[in-house]
Amino acid sequence: MKRPPSPHRPRTLAPIARVPGLDYGVLDELLGYSLRRAQVAMFLAFHAATRGVGVTPPRFTALVVIGANPGINQSVLGRVLGIARSGAMALADWFEARGWVERRRHLDDGRAWGLHLTPRGETLVAAMKRRVAAEDRRRAAVLGAGERRELLRLLNKLAG
Amino acid sequence: MKRPPSPHRPRTLAPIARVPGLDYGVLDELLGYSLRRAQVAMFLAFHAATRGVGVTPPRFTALVVIGANPGINQSVLGRVLGIARSGAMALADWFEARGWVERRRHLDDGRAWGLHLTPRGETLVAAMKRRVAAEDRRRAAVLGAGERRELLRLLNKLAG
DNA sequence: CGGAGACTGTTATAGACCATTACAATCTCC
């Protein structure tokens, strides 16, 4: 049995070019396809904002969530990201190796580690959040303010 | 003690769960994050529509584009999908191995192959398009018809 | 006409990411 591929990450840095004169058939009527194209476009914005730091969207999400929920454990983090525990651990290792996150033993649960941003991590994440949010808005500037709000609303409604 | 080899377990694709009581910080204001969540949701619809055939979104896109543009070559296909030529070739190999697509020499360009759906491919792709479009609409039924159209418009505007 | 440079398909290689499986330690709950 084939394993379904992971949908959580854009697979490529290359924009999905709109090749002129080509027939896209049914694709133009599928929300899924338009979503993917838009997501790739926004991924490029994200990448511009985090150039050279090696922070991918899942890593950024993880850092923000850890910062907003100090002491969160790796299993919950995996659930937030939609990945397996082993993947969440690899993430935590990666952060720890850079001194951005540290593991502290949970007082009330001897199995779990609590994840915390280090002071250095705090600083870095704060700056990254500013840059990412700015780029996100800049790339979305083709939309009016009302359109942007409406798009966010529709997306969240769709995502459930 | 070694355990006996375990049978396959159908894997449930993990949506990006909204963990209750968790602070998502800046993420809720980012188009990029909402796009990703919505895309995962629609990916689940896609996967439901193509269960067991092994057709991923890029593969589906490729099949539709080949069907709508017979004789397209692999480089252009790669550009449409946003992947490198070598990846487009792996795709074509995969299709050809299943007898869905065949390569024919271009008459006017000795370097290129033209990709064509076989009769069997035609049949399969037609059925797949129906199922995918139906699931896409079904999953998007939380939106009104006007909302769906508006969402498509905004996504295409954003994707450029 | 001829050759430089661009393009096509192809192969090999390497890397990123993720799931699965198994296991030990720990917690929960009856």
Next chain:
DNA sequence: GGAGATTGTAATGGTCTATAACAGTCTCCG
């Protein structure tokens, strides 16, 4: 106190993708 669930961890393998190199072909200008 014990069965079963949960947590972190490690090992392994699969899928997708890019990169680089190569040969054959095309384009186009000198």
